[in-house]
Amino acid sequence: MTDSSHPHYHQLAALLLASCSLLAGCVGSSGTSLDDEGASASSYDWDIPASIPLPVEPDDNPMTSAKFELGRYLFYDTRLSANGDIACASCHKQELAFSDGNQFPSGTYGDMHPRNAMSLGNTGWFATFNWARPDVTTLEEQIRGPLFNTSPIPEHGITDDNIELIESEVRADSTYQVLLIAAYPDEDANSQWNFDDHLIPALASFVRGLTSFDSPFDQYLLGDSDALSASAKRGLSLFASERLECTHCHLDDFTLTDNHMNRTWNYPTSNFHNTGSVLVYEEPNRGVYEVTGNSSHFGQFRTMSLRNIALTAPYSHDGSHATLADIIDTYSQGGKQGDYSVDGDLSPGFTLTDDEKTDLLAFLCSLTDTTFISNPDYGNPWPDEDGNPIGVTENPLADASVNPQCQLD
Ligand code: HEC
Ligand code: HEC
Structure with a gap:
């Protein structure tokens, strides 16, 4: 059922914000800055709603389905790590919207990362990557981090000492031989295939191609008024209210953040804020100050x-926050009242009353995209014992009615 009176992509933030000057293509402003050519031209099939402007594809790494597919095999391959144990x-993990469910993840040598995956x-x-790195502005650059970093921890632990060995394993693998030639058709079949090139x-192409636009919230923006429950609709109004202020920062309807850019919009923006999420900010978690x-x-x-926030606790x-309800409590105090x-x-x-909290949780849980976490194209392509792709693990918590994050206890 469609209903022309409710918000659509672009309109949402415009309705929510007093001013829509930050948004390209604000509906209602005369003459949008949408460049339809640039916004919709790609040789890659993004398979996203037509109303979403495409993301930027770097000139030196345009999207192709062959690179996406090669990237997918690499993403799931533990051989790309010092001990052969970390991918x-x-x-x-796809079933957790590509988070890992732990407070802190560990790398190939067992060291614990100081930040949540x-x-x-x-x-x-996105315009920048990681929790607080204004200086990391491309996925290509970001991905070097887990592969090669030694600080804060070695994740994959690839160094000058083992990189040649790992690259030669990839070159020797018959699956990769086919995928590499398909991904880089202009290159010699005997190329010295390597990490950098x-x-x-x-x-990066695989990660860039992981798109999530089929949550009930998206279906609602695309015109299905019934996609959100009455409670989630009230939660959306709260989320957007001057009283809660959530949309001052979580403002863009493609990403729900103010860290964003797209083809139609030539000024990437990444905003960083101190929300008082912890009582004391300690090294190495003092945010942008670290950089x-x-x-x-x-x-x-x-x-x-x-x-997909309901899946990423x-x-x-x-x-440090176990639940969405904890997060709401911290915001309601105006942040933890520490030394910051x-x-x-x-x-x-x-x-907030308990009913209002329940509504806000219902809205946050309407951002869960079950298509995203069950999309076989994003799953593990390597064969299991029977020769079938390992594929996707189901996550029962995709159902908000059984997900404890979505209920107030
Ligand atoms: C040991 C766990 C671990 C491994 C392995 C790992 N990551 Fe991450 N990933 C993280 C953590 C933790 C962060 C946040 C890092 C930070 O801000 O310091 C992160 C951040 C990211 C981001 C940034 C997302 C955003 O919103 O800015 C991307 C992209 C990413 N990882 C992709 C990858 C890819 C691709 C690989 C494999 C080459 C990989 N990661 C391997 C834990 C891991
Ligand atoms: C001043 C900007 C700002 C406002 C206002 C704001 N947020 Fe946030 N939000 C952030 C930042 C920054 C983070 C990351 C903070 C951190 O990890 O220390 C965050 C993190 C979160 C997270 C956790 C995300 C994760 O993956 O761990 C949730 C959930 C969230 N915000 C919901 C809300 C809700 C609901 C509101 C309104 C009540 C709100 N935010 C208002 C900036 C903001």
């Missing part, structure tokens, strides 16, 4: 996307 998918979905629309661009040393950046983290940069400078105007604190 991207160890910390980014991030969910991946619609990252192609081949594997990283393919991993800049500028005291005004103390405790500032990137506004997180809320897509625990929450916050340090996984919170963005007070934007996180003013508020009081």
Whole structure:
């Protein structure tokens, strides 16, 4: 059932914000800045609603389905790690919207990362990556981190000592031989296939291609008024209200954050805020300050996307919130009242009744996209014992009515 009186993509934030100057294509403004050519031209089939402007594809790494497919095999391959035990998918599991369910993940040598593993979905629309890294602006660059970093921990633990061995294993694998030639058809079949020129661009293409636009919230924006329950609709109004202020930061309807960019919009924006999510911000979790040393950046983290949020517990940069209800409680206090400078105007604190909390949870849970977490194209392509793709693990918590994150206890 469609209903022309309810919000659609682009309109949502425009309705929610007093001003829509940040948004390209605000409906109601005269002459949108949408460049339809650029917005919809891609040789890759993005398979997303037509009203969504495409994400930026880097000039030196345009999307192709062959690179996406190669990237998918690599994403699920533990051979790309020092001990042969860690793949991207160890910390980014499809059934958890590509998060891992732990407070902190561990790398190939068992060291614990100081920050929570991030969910991946619609990252192609992000302007910066990681919890607090204004300097990491492309997926290609981000992906070098888990592969090669030694700080804060070695994740995959690939170094000068083992990289040649790992690359030669990939080159020797008959599955990869086919995938590499398909992904890089202009290159010689005997190319010295390597991380920089081949594997990283393919991993980035796979991650960029992980799109989530089929949640009840999306269906609602696309015109199905029945896609949201009455409670979730009330929750959406609360989310967007001046009283709660959520949409001042979680504002863009593609990503639910203010860290975003797209083809129609040539000024990537990434905003970082101190929301008082913890009482004390300690090294190495002092936010953007860790990178800049500028005291005004103390405790500032990137506004997180809320897509599939009911599947990605625990929450916050340090996984210190076990539930969505905990997060709501922290916001309602105006942040934990510790020794920090919170963005007070934007996180003013508020009081909610239990019914209102239930409504807000219902809205947050309407961002769960079951198509995304069960899409076989995103699943593990490697064969199981019977030769079938390992595929996708089901997650019963995709059903909000049984997911404890969605109920107030
Ligand atoms: C040991 C666990 C672990 C492994 C393995 C891992 N990641 Fe991550 N990933 C994380 C953590 C933790 C973060 C957040 C890092 C930070 O902010 O310091 C993250 C962040 C990301 C982000 C940024 C998302 C965003 O919203 O900014 C992307 C993209 C990503 N990982 C992709 C990958 C890929 C591709 C691989 C494989 C090459 C991989 N990760 C391997 C734990 C892991
Ligand atoms: C001032 C900007 C701002 C406002 C206002 C804001 N958020 Fe956030 N949100 C953030 C930032 C920044 C983070 C990451 C904070 C951290 O990890 O320390 C975040 C994280 C979250 C998370 C956890 C995400 C994750 O993956 O762990 C949830 C859930 C959330 N916000 C919901 C809300 C709700 C609901 C509201 C309204 C009551 C709201 N936010 C208001 C900026 C904001």
